[in-house]
Amino acid sequence: MGLEIAGAEIVVQALIDLGVEVVFGYPGGAVLPIYDALFQQNRIRHILVRHEQAAVHAAEGYARSSGKVGVVLVTSGPGATNAVTGITDALMDSVPLVVITGQVPTHLIGTDAFQECDTVGITRHCSKHNYLVKDTARLGPVLHEAFYIARSGRPGPVVIDIPKDVQIFKARYIKPGTIAHKTYKPQVKGDLAAIEAAVDMLAAAERPILYTGGGIINSGPVASQLLRELAKASGAPVTSTLMGLGTLPADHPQFLGMLGMHGSYEANMAMNRCDLMVCLGARFDDRVTGRLDAFSPTSRKIHVDIDRSSFNKTVRVDLTIQGDVGSVLEDMMKVWRARGHAPADLAPWWAQIAGWRARNSFGFEQKGVDPSGALLPQKAIQRLYEMTKAKKPIISTEVGQHQMWAAQHFGFHEPNKWLTSGGLGTMGYGLPAAIGAQLAFPGALVIDIAGEASIQMNIQELGTATQYRLPVKIFIINNEYMGMVRQWQELNHGSRYSESYSDSLPDFVKLAEAYGWKGVVIDGPGNLDAGIQAMLDHPGPVVVDCRVSKLANCFPMIPSGAAHTDMILSAADEVGPADDDAKALV
């Protein structure tokens, strides 16, 4: 048996034993003992953010780009409540995090003490699991269990609330062996009979489609490799959700692009007309399905997911396979080979898809020419992609039009290169996420594609990147509007631009310089390439203020409440006023 050590030292020792290299956090009264223990060691690097929300997003960026668990350390009260947005974001997008929060000492809990809040109460429904640890001896086991829960099954954020006295008191700490939780046992292996049935359905389908999502990325790089094998073996077209981009290379001949509200015409039409849909690690989100009663009416559907509650939640499916999508894909390939299936003749299906593809739904140059001759945002992102793709960049985004344009016009070729807030749609995600990814991959080119409104939601993190000499690039698509809000106001609210204009914008170049960054302006098509090159040539962090056409809208688009077949391909498509049911949707 080891010596008794303080709770704060147990926390740090357990983090070391769990292989943690980086912790994102912000100190405060209720976590001072843990900060003191961090001070007295040199195994874990602490990254001091400027706001607790950013600590969580940075940990998300670190986790999504590296596949490791992201770790956050914040104080009680406002430290914990500021972290709530990030925790919710991680829950919605299944990002493995462990968030350690300080708490007032146990004898003060419930007395409305200074910086007290009910952290476990507040985070109960926005975390995968949470703990209030009232006994120092429990700290070690709880930390190890929390990491196990965060990264296994459907990954998610786990919160550990530690009162200050528990950090001070002493107990023995023993590094536990394998964790076997008595009630939590995620199912990894899929049911073989169901997998065999799925393979036979896929082999027999005439118009199959593989609908892939972020689960494939969470399963690890092998799952993306297996998806490529299944695509090759079956010859089926593949589409991806926003969260799944990169599982199949963007230029793969069988890839139809992203589906859903701002997805490609061919992906949405193929989803609508297929006879077999194989959903791999996606969850039939409302951005993907559009109007539910018109969603893929003629197909049989197979759903592979590690989370049973994703099955039949919004869309009824014919066959469910609960398990890790990587493991299920591996078994599917084994069965496919064992049965000697050859790819079916999908030529008529591909011919139909070719017709939809010919509509070139992501095209922009031939339409939407801005009267002022301003730079089109799509063009800016396309050039950013072309000029950086050889460097295999990691891209993060904020939320809005720029995010959708990035998903449409930036090509992703590998998993873990695309960091975006999909489920919660959190403006302010991109810069801290880029910082987290840069810490995981110090040599990588990491770019936050931002909007001028979103970037201001966590702009204070410029200082964090400066402090740790992180060469993060921010590429602001600046149209002086909360563009997606403005676009919806045009569609549903008579173009009354209520509060969607970005007034009183800072001079982003001067702001960058104030934080020790380089600032670059791109103000038209003429200096687009030069601006991107200047950004790439500078070894340190750069803010690019890329001023684009102010009124460009994001197309194609499935309007709210509409079906896949009712896509608007360009602003020229007539669309009647939305009815109240459609207006009520988000």
Add this chain to the structure above:
Amino acid sequence: MKHLPPERHTLSILVDNEAGVLARIVGLFSARGYNIESLTVADVSDDHLVSRITVVTSGPPPVIEQIMAQLDRLVPVHRVLDLTALGPHVEREMALVKVAGTGDKRVEALRLADIFRARPVDTSTNSFVFEVSGSTDKVNQFIALMREVGLVEVARTGVVAIARGAEAA
């Protein structure tokens, strides 16, 4: 899917007997808009480590299926059983029913209580508290009759339920 007719289901949930577990369950129902018609909870193991929560809920079959799946993925949940779907099971609830009155009404209250095998557990010269147990329907019926003879107030436990037969469900 949510437009199918609702069904009443009795769920039995075995959970770790830890702080906050009831809040997790109840919060899940309110956050996702599921109904709770009744809820009971008590520690049911020798070592006080496991509690049984009995929830009576209602919803269309796909919603019931979703409730089961959502409950099942909570970390401290051992098992979730849909007793209604599993088949034969026993459901009971108990009520304490206070009635006040004199004369004929008082006599009638006692006569009705006898028919329902309700036991007076408190009495004064002008009131009774009856203890009645049985199915929800029986308890409802008893309370309805008591309204006519001077019902004052009611306390109910909510449903507890268990599968029939020798085996644990």
